[in-house]
Amino acid sequence: MNVSFPIRQECPPGACVCDRDRLLADPASDLRVLRLTKEEEKRLVARLENLSSLQDLRAMQGRIQAQLGIVIHIVPSDNEVRTSRGISIQLEELPGLCRKTRASLPAAIRRGFDNRPEIVYALLNERDLLSGT
Template sequence: MSTSFPIREECPPGACQCGRDVLLGDPQGDTRILMLTKAEEKKLVARLENIESLEDLQRMQSRMAAQLGMVVTITPGAGEVRTVRGFNIEIEDRPGLCSKTRQTVPAAIRRGLDRRPEIAWALLDSQDLLGGLF
């Protein structure tokens, strides 16, 4: 399969089970996720670490879904949320999504929430967990 855009390099053998080869071999496959090269992933991580507001975070989530097909959900954990580690940040599993990306994107979001705690409070409030206290 030939693509008109640069695609992510293949991970070393045995390091990743992303299914990149299967995706490239499928003519009907959604190859948008392969546009996330290592350089582009670094830019994305830097952007997620420097989010400015809850709206900014939600805009980034929708852009990742639209441009890369990467669906990221952020929900409060089942227990008490005392730190940003109390949030469940999950990326929908899909072919071509590198396991490293599955780790770095949630970590970058956590660093961004840690840097700007008011975004974490706004996220909790949007789930009505604070009951309108703030």
């Protein structure tokens, strides 16, 4: 299949389960995720590490979903959250999404939380029963 934009290079055989070849073979498939080249991933990771607020995080989630088709779920644990590690960051399954990317995006968001703990407080406050009073 010929694509008009640069796509991510293929992972070494056996190193990833992204099904990139099957995605490229299907003409009806969504190829947006393949736009995330290694250089673009580095830029995205740097951007996620430097989040400024919860609104910035939500805007980035929306842009990532719109431009790449990657859906990121960020939810505080049902139990007590003492650190940013108590927040669940999950990426939805998506054909073509590299194994390394699945690990690097949540790690970058966590580093962003560590840099700006007020984002974690705002995230926890979203689910607070008394936030509207």
